[in-house]
Structures are given as structure tokens and as C-alpha cells.
Amino acid sequence: MSRLLPLLLITGLGLAVLPVMPxxxxxxxxxxxxxxTSLEKLDKMRxxxxxxxxIEIGGNLISGLLGAxxxxxxxxxxxxxxxxxxxxxxxxxxxxxxxxxxxxxxQGINAFAxxxxxxxxxxxxxxxxxxxxxxxxxxxxxxxxxVRKHHLKALQKTMKREFWTDLTVDAVGDKKDRKTTQKLINxxxxxxxxxxxxxxxxxxxxxxxxxxxxxxxxxFAFLDVLTTIDSINPQSAELTVxxxxxxxxxxxxxxLAGKMDGKLDSYASGVDNADRFRKVMAAP
Amino acid sequence: xxxxxxxxxxxxxxxxxxxxxxxxxxISLGAFAQVNPEGVMVRQATxxxxxxxxxxxxxxxxxxxxxxxxxxxxxxxxIYSEPEAITGWVRVYQxxxxxxxxxxxPQEQEDSRGFLAGLASFSRKASGFFTQDNSATSSAxxxxxxxxxxxxxxxxxxxxxxELEKMKTFASNHKRMSKFSSKGSLQANxxxxxxxxxx
Numbered sequence: 001m002s003r004l005l006p007l008l009l010i011t012g013l014g015l016a017v018l019p020v021m022p023x024x025x026x027x028x029x030x031x032x033x034x035x036x037t038s039l040e041k042l043d044k045m046r047x048x049x050x051x052x053x054x055i056e057i058g059g060n061l062i063s064g065l066l067g068a069x070x071x072x073x074x075x076x077x078x079x080x081x082x083x084x085x086x087x088x089x090x091x092x093x094x095x096x097x098x099x100x101x102x103x104x105x106x107q108g109i110n111a112f113a114x115x116x117x118x119x120x121x122x123x124x125x126x127x128x129x130x131x132x133x134x135x136x137x138x139x140x141x142x143x144x145x146x147v148r149k150h151h152l153k154a155l156q157k158t159m160k161r162e163f164w165t166d167l168t169v170d171a172v173g174d175k176k177d178r179k180t181t182q183k184l185i186n187x188x189x190x191x192x193x194x195x196x197x198x199x200x201x202x203x204x205x206x207x208x209x210x211x212x213x214x215x216x217x218x219x220f221a222f223l224d225v226l227t228t229i230d231s232i233n234p235q236s237a238e239l240t241v242x243x244x245x246x247x248x249x250x251x252x253x254x255x256l257a258g259k260m261d262g263k264l265d266s267y268a269s270g271v272d273n274a275d276r277f278r279k280v281m282a283a284p
Numbered sequence: 285x286x287x288x289x290x291x292x293x294x295x296x297x298x299x300x301x302x303x304x305x306x307x308x309x310x311i312s313l314g315a316f317a318q319v320n321p322e323g324v325m326v327r328q329a330t331x332x333x334x335x336x337x338x339x340x341x342x343x344x345x346x347x348x349x350x351x352x353x354x355x356x357x358x359x360x361x362x363i364y365s366e367p368e369a370i371t372g373w374v375r376v377y378q379x380x381x382x383x384x385x386x387x388x389x390p391q392e393q394e395d396s397r398g399f400l401a402g403l404a405s406f407s408r409k410a411s412g413f414f415t416q417d418n419s420a421t422s423s424a425x426x427x428x429x430x431x432x433x434x435x436x437x438x439x440x441x442x443x444x445x446x447e448l449e450k451m452k453t454f455a456s457n458h459k460r461m462s463k464f465s466s467k468g469s470l471q472a473n474x475x476x477x478x479x480x481x482x483x
Contacts, residue, residue: 063448068441071450078454083464086456091472102451108434118451132468185443193435203479210477216470220359223377227326241435250327257359257375261337263478265358268376273468 049152051116055098057152058116060181061188065120068189069106072123077103080280084132085119085139091214094147101139109229110242112192113142115152124238128228132273136215137222141208148207150200154191155184195245202247205256213267219260220268226253323353323363323379331372335360343370353381 049057071078078101085101097117107124119142121135129135145151195201209219230249232239246252328347333340335357345351345365354362360373456464465471
């Protein structure tokens, strides 16, 4: 305390003279700006990325994935998936993100999320679903990855610290930044092939069912999706990437059901909107 | 035409009665089946006395066992297994209504979910896609029309920013959301996260 006292006095004095000494105040402003920039850089080194940057990164990553499989050419289906996803995301802690959803033209069974609110589901997975509550469950799992910034954390772990200090949103035209962006896309897309830490998957499962319940859907519908996937021959080509990137479906079911036990029972009467789901499926 | 029609009307009154009886029998059988739907255990499960794992375990039931399905309480389903003479509760995901053979029937799915789904499930059935599907032929047919998103395809992909812009055009908004949720009878609930966090 005795050491702190002089420091407090000096700081107090400095603040007290500010109004009568504009020249010094100006200098202090400059210093503050410098400090803020350094702090921002430090934040990036530590891995704190602004929401704008996160959206930019996510857009780049999802573009990489869309390069591998384009959107299914069914505007009605794409709008419907966005309607379900937006409603579920509105129940999350990051409802302000510009959430975008899509169904991509791949028979592989999987779903992907990218930072900033980009989520895609493969047609192969979509065709396994039976109702809107199951779709909501899948989207809620992916939304949870975004809300908890799982991909961002994984990328920060794998990429060098200097990369994050180089990364800026407004300098896309710069050659160096274009290189940086490409590096990011490559790493991000690699991530989709290798998968997230298994603990993130379990966390997204558990948070996802709660989001589905918040949105008024039967949260147990997500267990039905996992059960269906669990019944598929694990040697199927459609499941290769999914199996490599997720914990075993059996483990997920047991863990999730155990943790849900008695906690979400009163929401099991939530809607499944199977009719609406089928109508969209059947539409040309 | 009348010559063909007339005799049928005249001497087949008894036959008509018989058909009518059969119809009544089928309908009542159908109604009976609906009261007690059949199911298949998709996983081995512990059967509990009530809808909670803190109640007494009354037995175990193997995967693939056929059961009768009764009521549902939250995440629990009441079942009865005749050969094992067990009545009790298992978790909803451990049992499936119907059986797998009918679930991947392309004819059924074509009616309810459109041609695309029917086609997909047809190729899946042919390829032994579902492990429980005993009618599977050979895995050689699996590749027909199936374009998976392989690890190689993902890694070698080039970013498509045009598709990204297209994706943005389908995005929802608050006005669309309120219409969508009210049409679908969706009501938001306040549910805390199970891990304890409310964010």
C-alpha cells in the first residue's frame, strides 16, 4: 500500500491538471492511441479477434468449403434452412451475428460451421432427417461451435502467433494480406478434414440440445439424428470424414443422454413440425 | 359391358358380405396395431422401473430385440419385450418405432419426402448403407451416383466467393423470423445451459 500511494497521487495529479493543459492532453491522447493499437496487437497475439474479423475469417473458410461442394440449387430449401437456423441462433448468446445457413451438394454426411455465423449441412445429412426438430438440433450443434468460437480457438492453436498480428480486415488488396488470407483458408479447410478437439464436439452436443429446447423444439430429436447416423454402416464412403472428425456416435449418445437425464424432460413435448419439413423436401 | 356387370351383382351377395367382414377385420387389426406400435431396440439397454436412471434396473435388453412401445415421458420410452418378459423404461434413442427394413423403403419415402430422398434411400439400401438392413446386396453398387465430400476434395478445394455471396442472399431477418416462428407454433423458452452457463 505504501508503494501504491505515490503512484495514485501522481495519477490523480495528472488527471487534475488535464483540463488546464490542453497541449499535454493532446500528447496523452496520442499515447493512448498508440497504447490501444499495441493492446489490440497483443490481443491478437493472445488470440482475441474482433467480431468483424471473425466474420471475415468465417467467410473465407466457408468459401473454401463451398469450393469443394456448391450450394444445392433449391432456393426454397435454402431459405427454409435459414429460417430454422436464424430462429435457433436467436436463442443463443450471439444472436447479433449475421447468421447464414446453407445445404451443400454432397452425399457425404456432415455439417460444418465457420466463425462469424456461417453454417452448412450436406445434402446427405439433410436427407437423413425426418423433421424440423431434427434439423434444428443439427443446426443448434453447429451454432454452439460458433458461439463458443471453437474453430477460432483451434485455428489459433495451429497457426503461428505472427499470423494473427498480420491479419487485418481492411487490407485485402495487399499482396501480403492476400497471402495471409490464403494461408488462413488452407488451414481452416484442413481443419474441416481433421476435425475439432473431441471435447468441443461433446460441448456443442450439450449446448445444442439446450438451444433446441429454448427454440421450442423437442431437444431429444437430436438424439434421433445421432441414432440414425449410428445405424449407418461405418464403412460407408459417406461417413468417412464424419467418422474421422467426430467422437464415436455411440459415445456421444451415451454421454449426451446421461447429461440430459431429467434436465430437459419437460421440453420433450416441443414441436417437430414434420409436415412443414416434408413439404419443403417434396417441393420441386 | 352390362352382361359382364350384371351376373357379378346378382349371385355374389354372399361374397360381398364376406369381403365386408374381411375389411372390418383388417381395419380392426390395423387399429389394434396402432394402439401398440412395434419397435426395435437399436442399442443394448438397461430397462428401468420408471422414467429415470435413479429407479431400479429391472433388466437388460439386447440390440435388435423387437418390443412393443407404450407411452413416452420426457427422454424415456416405456417398452414391453415378450420373449424376455420385461416391462419398463429405456431411453428414447435406444428404441426405434417400426423396423429398419421399412424405414429405408424407397417407395414409402418417395411418397412422403419427395423423389430426391427416395432416390437417395434407394441407393443407400442397395449399398448396405444401414447396418441393420439385412436386404443389402453388395457394396459394389454403393458408388453409383454418390458424391461424398472426401478429405482430399476438402483439402484441394479452391475458395468460391461467388457461392458465398449467393449464400448471403438466402439469409433470414427478424421480420421473417417472427412470421416463421408463429406459423410453426414455435415459442421460445428460458432454459439454462446444463453446464451452468446461461450465455
